[in-house]
Amino acid sequence: MTMQIMEGSIAVAETVRLCRPQVISAYPITPQTHIVEGLASIVADGRLDAEYICVESEFSALSACIGASAAGSRVYSATTSQGLALMAEVVFNSAGMRLPIVMGIANRAISAPLSIWNDQQDSIMMRDSGWLQFYAEDNQEAVDLHILAYKICEDHNILLPAFVCFDGFILSHVYEPVDIPEQEAVDEFLGPFNPYQKLDCNDPISFGMYATPEYYLEFRYEHDQAVKRAAEAFKKYGKEFAEKFGRDYSELVTQYKTEDAETILIAMGSICGTIKDAIDEMRAAGKKVGLLGIRCFRPFPSEDLRALLGNAKRVAVLDKNVSLGAKGAVALEVKDACYGMEIPIYDYILGLGGRDVRKSDIKNIVALCEEGKGDMFYGLREEVL
Amino acid sequence: MKELRIHGRGGQGSVTAAELIATAAFTAGVFSQAFPAFGVERRGAPVQAFVRFSDEKIRLRSQVYEPDYVIVQDSTLIRDVNVFSGMKDGGIVLINTEKKGEYNVPAGVKVIAFDATKIAIEEIGLPITNTTLMGAFAAASGEITLEALKGAIEERFPGKLAATNFAAAKRAYEMIKEGAY
Known part of the structure; x- marks a missing residue:
């Protein structure tokens, strides 16, 4: 190599x-x-x-x-x-x-x-x-x-x-x-x-x-x-x-520190790297947070997700897209995959049109998720609305 | 992990500087990452580029908000852009300027102000200061070696251009090392 x-x-x-x-x-x-x-x-x-x-x-x-x-x-x-x-x-x-x-x-x-x-x-x-x-x-x-x-x-x-x-x-x-x-x-x-x-x-x-x-x-x-x-x-x-x-891509969904996680984030693409760094900092502060990364969006890995979400208390889906009038596309899929499970799933639309996503944003979203606040556009600049 | 933010104007080679610094760091054995603040590229408009250095694989993708190092390619930017924003205590800022002034930097930040344009004109024949500032950065920060910088410059520029650009970088490197600025 x-x-x-x-x-x-x-x-x-x-x-x-x-x-x-x-x-x-x-x-x-x-x-x-x-x-x-x-x-x-x-x-x-x-x-x-x-x-x-x-x-x-x-x-x-x-x-x-x-x-x-x-x-x-x-x-x-x-x-x-x-x-x-x-x-x-x-x-x-x-x-x-x-x-x-x-x-x-x-x-x-x-x-x-x-x-x-x-x-x-x-x-x-x-x-x-x-x-x-x-x-x-x-x-x-x-x-x-x-x-x-x-x-x-x-x-x-x-x-x-x-x-x-x-x-x-x-x-x-x-x-x-x-x-x-x-x-x-x-x-x-x-x-x-x-x-x-x-x-x-x-x-x-x-x-x-x-x-x-x-x-x-x-x-x-x-x-x-x-x-x-x-x-x-x-x-x-x-x-x-x-x-x-020597590099393993056999999983449709990547896992990061999810085994004992109470809050699981689900995201797709490069944002997963920033999330991992934020998770390390949150874990150092005693928060049990993990990440599932969607590597394969089509076909959507519904069965894999259900199995991997088993022990979570809550789920935050981070979507860099939005189906206007509904939710983010990943959240829609996750909610469908987890239908009948008892875990609350919240959607956060963020990072659209190049809005930078920082570690602090990830921590804020975990805090919102813990409070039961979600299904929202995250990071809106209220002063320009 | 250490972070560098470069402030320049479109056409001054800020993005190239970030790429070459990251290349020099990587070839000398650390993980590095370089990227621009993606904007509407216009000649003369304020631009930013970023570099990260780490002993481990770099996963973070956000822009740099709390830099260890800042390079200001054009001191007239200081009027319009908060180039010192978020700088860490113990950080170093390199400023290209014809005449040194008082800079309102955060506590504990070391300022190195010098006339990189003069060096660039004398060595390269053009007021393009990125390679000169890269030499100064190597000396001031120790994040990259002069040898690795030479390799990165030679890989990017053809023969004579590489030689003149490296001459400018080396002169700035030695000047900073000697404290003669």
């Missing part, structure tokens, strides 16, 4: 190179990250034998990925924020066609009002698209989840696309140490893309065809079943990944 220090987006670009995508299609302008800039350089320098298609919109970026994937290529794209919003129609199409596309999402807020900063509203917006969604806590995880995503997506029992989500700016623009795996190890782990079926002039088939009311419901059922099967595939390949690379 050789640790190097580099920017998150570049670490992801270098890792995508190791996965040997044959076609990369991306829109290069705002809101894009250095991932595709890095990959463009890698291809231009001859470090990756791939077709790099620079398109005129995110809609076209993913459309080109559909064509290339259906033709039997391993493909990659990356986007964020409004770019993902513009892709929406193609996001649903690619999932329905069961194409194993991997896309990096450097999570950012959605307009209006215009914000370039981090939250997770963009990928959450695509919650119901049938893509798998994985969330990284740090850049090492962002790197590793890209490799793992290809393995899961291309399994013939799964055949689905996946978002690898890592917080925009907070991770994408951070310089920190990462271990970029060896090419040989990634080759051994992934192998070449082996499409289940592909476009072939001599044996024509159709993707994304017409489904009459006699068939549509069954297509959706099978799609849903495949997304659910991905939970087991994630655990299985996570273990294989651990054997090969």
Whole structure:
């Protein structure tokens, strides 16, 4: 293992190179990250034998990925924020066609009002698209989840696309140490893309065809079943990944000091790091607090969560997104998963549009949760309301 | 864990400085993290960048509010931005200024004010002071070595530019070490 220090987006670009995508299609302008800039350089320098298609919109970026994937290529794209919003129609199409596309999402807020900063509203917006969604806590995880995503997506029992989500700016623009795996190890782990079926002039088939009311419901059922099967595939390949690379991602939900915890926080993405530091300080002061990190949001690990929440007295869900008029998306899922359990579950919407989240905020939320106050936007500046 | 906050203006290389300081620290064997305060990038607008140093893996993702070290790349920022905000007792602030003044720093904070622009112009030929201030930071803080800084500068800049930037960093390093500021 050789640790190097580099920017998150570049670490992801270098890792995508190791996965040997044959076609990369991306829109290069705002809101894009250095991932595709890095990959463009890698291809231009001859470090990756791939077709790099620079398109005129995110809609076209993913459309080109559909064509290339259906033709039997391993493909990659990356986007964020409004770019993902513009892709929406193609996001649903690619999932329905069961194409194993991997896309990096450097999570950012959605307009209006215009914000370039981090939250997770963009990928959450695509919650119901049938893509798998994985969330990284740090850049090492962002790197590793890209490799793992290809393995899961291309399994013939799964055949689905996946978002690898890592917080925009907070991770994408951070310089920190990462271990970029060896090419040989990634080759051994992934192998070449082996499409289940592909476009072939001599044996024509159709993707994304017409489904009459006699068939549509069954297509959706099978799609849903495949997304659910991905939970087991994630655990299985996570273990294989651990054997090969020494880092274990076999759990859909990460645990931190939850065993004897009275208050359990549930969160997703880079905020988990700040929460862990806050937990260490709270534990030093005698508070029994723990964290469950949602690494896999789709499929949602309901069973795992129920088992892990068993002994908690209360739960605080921290959402960097909001389903306006309802709650945060993670809280909605947690409340559904825990229906019938006696544990009070409170939701805290925070960190939207780049609002910084500090250790003191985490401690304040634990205090609110202990008082039974929740289901709220946390940290509102009352003076501007 | 130690924390550094860099105040500059868009175009002065504050983000690059943070990245190179983190790189130098990491190559010398500690965990480090560098990131900007993500803003609307405009030339001349106040910007901030942050660095953390630790013997353990760094998990904290918030901005830096209680720095051990502060670098002020442009002393005119002091009028508009509370650059000394939250500084720890025993902290060190490096200020680039043509003329030294009285600075209203928190108790126990050491001020090192010097003309980094002059050094940068003489060594690099440009008023870009980030590498000069990095040399001064290495000397004042001891968080990074001059040798590791040289490596980070050479990795980032091509040949002659690396040489002139390192010359500026080294001159500031030696000046601070000798207390000649």
